[in-house]
Amino acid sequence: MSGWQAPWTAGGRPSWAAGLGTDLRLWWRRSTVRLAATAGLLGAACVAWSAAPPGRGGHAAPVLIVLAACCVAGGLGQLATAALVPPGPGAYPGPLARLGLWGLDWLRRAPWAEGVTLGALALEAFHPARPWHTAVLGVALIAYLLATHLAESAGGPGEAATVLRAQAPVLAAGLGLLVLAAASALLPSAGTGMAGGWLRAAAAVAAVLACALALPI
Amino acid sequence: MTVPLRWNLSRHARRLLTLAVAGLVIALVTRRPEFAGAAAPALLLLAGWRPGRPSHAQVTSGLTAGRIIEGERAAVTASLNGAAEYTAAVVLHPAHEIVPLPAAGQRPGYASGHRVTLPFLVERWGRRRVGTAEIVLRDRWRLAEGRAQIGLPSLECYPRPAIQRTRVVLNRLPQRLGEHSARAPGEGSEFAGVREYVPGDRQRSINWPATTRRGRLQVNTFQAERSQDVVILVDTAWDGDDARHHVVDIALRGAAAAARAYLDARDRVGFITYRYRARWLAPGHGQRHYYRIAEAMLTQDREWTQDPGFSRLPRQALPPGALILVFTPLMDPRLVETLRDLRQRGFGVLIVDVLNGEPSAGRGRAARLAQRIWRMEQQAIRFSLRELGIPVVHWDGEQSLDLSLAPFTRRAMVTRR
Numbered sequence: 001m002s003g004w005q006a007p008w009t010a011g012g013r014p015s016w017a018a019g020l021g022t023d024l025r026l027w028w029r030r031s032t033v034r035l036a037a038t039a040g041l042l043g044a045a046c047v048a049w050s051a052a053p054p055g056r057g058g059h060a061a062p063v064l065i066v067l068a069a070c071c072v073a074g075g076l077g078q079l080a081t082a083a084l085v086p087p088g089p090g091a092y093p094g095p096l097a098r099l100g101l102w103g104l105d106w107l108r109r110a111p112w113a114e115g116v117t118l119g120a121l122a123l124e125a126f127h128p129a130r131p132w133h134t135a136v137l138g139v140a141l142i143a144y145l146l147a148t149h150l151a152e153s154a155g156g157p158g159e160a161a162t163v164l165r166a167q168a169p170v171l172a173a174g175l176g177l178l179v180l181a182a183a184s185a186l187l188p189s190a191g192t193g194m195a196g197g198w199l200r201a202a203a204a205v206a207a208v209l210a211c212a213l214a215l216p217i
Numbered sequence: 218m219t220v221p222l223r224w225n226l227s228r229h230a231r232r233l234l235t236l237a238v239a240g241l242v243i244a245l246v247t248r249r250p251e252f253a254g255a256a257a258p259a260l261l262l263l264a265g266w267r268p269g270r271p272s273h274a275q276v277t278s279g280l281t282a283g284r285i286i287e288g289e290r291a292a293v294t295a296s297l298n299g300a301a302e303y304t305a306a307v308v309l310h311p312a313h314e315i316v317p318l319p320a321a322g323q324r325p326g327y328a329s330g331h332r333v334t335l336p337f338l339v340e341r342w343g344r345r346r347v348g349t350a351e352i353v354l355r356d357r358w359r360l361a362e363g364r365a366q367i368g369l370p371s372l373e374c375y376p377r378p379a380i381q382r383t384r385v386v387l388n389r390l391p392q393r394l395g396e397h398s399a400r401a402p403g404e405g406s407e408f409a410g411v412r413e414y415v416p417g418d419r420q421r422s423i424n425w426p427a428t429t430r431r432g433r434l435q436v437n438t439f440q441a442e443r444s445q446d447v448v449i450l451v452d453t454a455w456d457g458d459d460a461r462h463h464v465v466d467i468a469l470r471g472a473a474a475a476a477r478a479y480l481d482a483r484d485r486v487g488f489i490t491y492r493y494r495a496r497w498l499a500p501g502h503g504q505r506h507y508y509r510i511a512e513a514m515l516t517q518d519r520e521w522t523q524d525p526g527f528s529r530l531p532r533q534a535l536p537p538g539a540l541i542l543v544f545t546p547l548m549d550p551r552l553v554e555t556l557r558d559l560r561q562r563g564f565g566v567l568i569v570d571v572l573n574g575e576p577s578a579g580r581g582r583a584a585r586l587a588q589r590i591w592r593m594e595q596q597a598i599r600f601s602l603r604e605l606g607i608p609v610v611h612w613d614g615e616q617s618l619d620l621s622l623a624p625f626t627r628r629a630m631v632t633r634r
Contacts, residue, residue, distance in 0.1 A: 083326075085311060085316075085317055085325065114232055114235040117232065117235050121243055121255070122243075124252075125249075129249050131249075134249070134251040134252060134254070135254060135255065137255060138254060138255030145259070149229035149359060153353075167262065174260070174261040175257075175258060178258060180254065181255075181257065185249060185251045200248070201247075201252075202245065203250070204244060204254065205245060208256060209241075
């Protein structure tokens with residue numbers, strides 16, 4: 001072994017892979033992939049949270065779960081293909097490539113996040129009243145929508161942090177209202193029967209609307 | 218440049234609206250106030266909507282380079298004025314053969330900021346439109362998006378020259394001072410031999426060791442140094458059906474390499490493109506002439522005409538005694554006839570065959586037979602040209618051009634009339 005130079009660096013990594021880890025780490029830190037992965041995980045978590053435990057909802061619930069899961073996958077596909085650049089106007093792609101481009105265009109335009117939101121809320125509504133569970137779903141949904149938006153529009157994590165910092169007071173106020181609404185749902189009903197429930201729901205809606213209109217932004 | 222802005226509800230706003238409306242409706246329908254709470258953050262974010270927005274923006278855009286060589290990087294620069302309270306992003310919608318590259322940790326073709334640089338790569342030579350740039354303005358709450366489209370200037374992308382370091386030199390060179398060693402004795406730096414001193418010889422050329430050995434004065438003789446005229450002829454009439462290996466691309470890259478190699482040796486280089494008719498550029502020298510040739514490469518004649526055009530080429534286009542270097546797939550019989558005619562007129566012609574592959578044939582016996590006939594025809598064309606004294610060398614476009622030209626660069630190429 002005296003005259004032979006082992007192709008390993010001091011760190012025990014092959015010489016060809018010396019810069020690979022650093023590059024990958026740098027790319028992971030800078031790119032919006034983290035945001036896209038966060039959005040995908042939050043979407044899946046929203047659907048799983050609102051679907052658990054299975055039970056009520058009859059045949060509609062499994063269908064809704066599948067549709068919501070498809071919307072999560074579609075949203076993730078939308079974010080993953082955001083960096084793909086279709087050929088310019090001078091190109092003449094073949095029929096298969098044109099079909100692929102049409103599919104890509106459809107994937108990018110479809111309202112996947114709206115589908116996830118509606119599906120998760122509908123699945124939550126199938127269950128009996130569980131205010132804190134719904135409150136957590138509300139937080140997860142707003143986080144999912146923000147992560148999706150930042151992944152598709154922010155140039156990098158730095159810009160995402162700036163956007164979130166600017167919206168932080170309003171988000172805090174919204175979360176406060178969410179906690180108040182969930183707590184009010186736990187209070188014993190003032191009236192009896194159907195009228196009491198309606199009153200409580202209408203009061204919560206009115207309070208939220210009033211706050212939205214009155215908040216000096 | 219002032220560009221009008223189109224303002225619309227953003228996708229984020231639509232999603233927040235979906236969450237808010239769905240939460241409130243479910244809260245009322247199911248009589249569960251916690252759903253109203255779930256809608257609260259979205260609704261508060263939507264409350265940030267403000268109507269007044271600028272209808273126009275001041276944009277300055279340009280390219281970092283107007284002329285580049287295939288595979289080189291260039292960039293679109295854009296700066297936005299008059300919308301400081303909005304966050305701005307620029308999205309590049311590239312035209313054909315333009316590949317956007319990532320800029321400083323951002324995704325390819327996207328950059329955020331009021332002064333941005335979007336790098337891109339041009340994949341193939343030609344006069345290329347870069348595409349369009351879309352400016353996206355977003356308000357603080359990301360509820361409204363203002364968009365504007367701006368056209369980007371075109372650029373000229375010259376073919377990437379292949380590698381050529383050696384040169385084919387004819388045995389007969391014109392009486393013009395240059396860098397190639399000629400057979401004739403002269404005042405060059407290449408040693409030719411030793412001869413006896415005659416009155417009038419320069420004293421500094423006396424070879425003292427030879428003088429000592431022979432006992433009489435001996436002087437060194439040197440070869441003259443001449444330049445030559447080279448005419449590069451590129452056949453762009455046939456391009457094959459292989460999208461990855463265009464015959465025209467290979468021919469132009471070879472021609473660019475040859476032009477550069479001969480111009481570096483201070484030769485005069487002329488250029489002729491053949492696309493059913495000939496377009497020519499008179500021989501010249503210098504770096505500026507290289508760019509003239511490169512620009513001539515971009516000018517493709519798309520008209521079809523019966524006239525091969527070489528008989529009408531003036532003396533300036535084909536100087537007597539010039540070396541004619543032809544880059545062609547030898548697919549056009551009229552060009553083959555023209556090359557024979559040039560040889561018979563006494564020009565030294567060297568053909569670089571850039572045909573790589575065969576036209577796609579169908580299946581079946583008849584197709585195979587047709588392909589065999591085609592191959593034999595091609596072999597016959599090359600054989601007949603060699604018989605006339607026109608050497609044909611093959612070049613695949615990948616390796617150095619020196620390898621293909623090696624048999625003719627080791628010694629001067631002999632042309633017989």
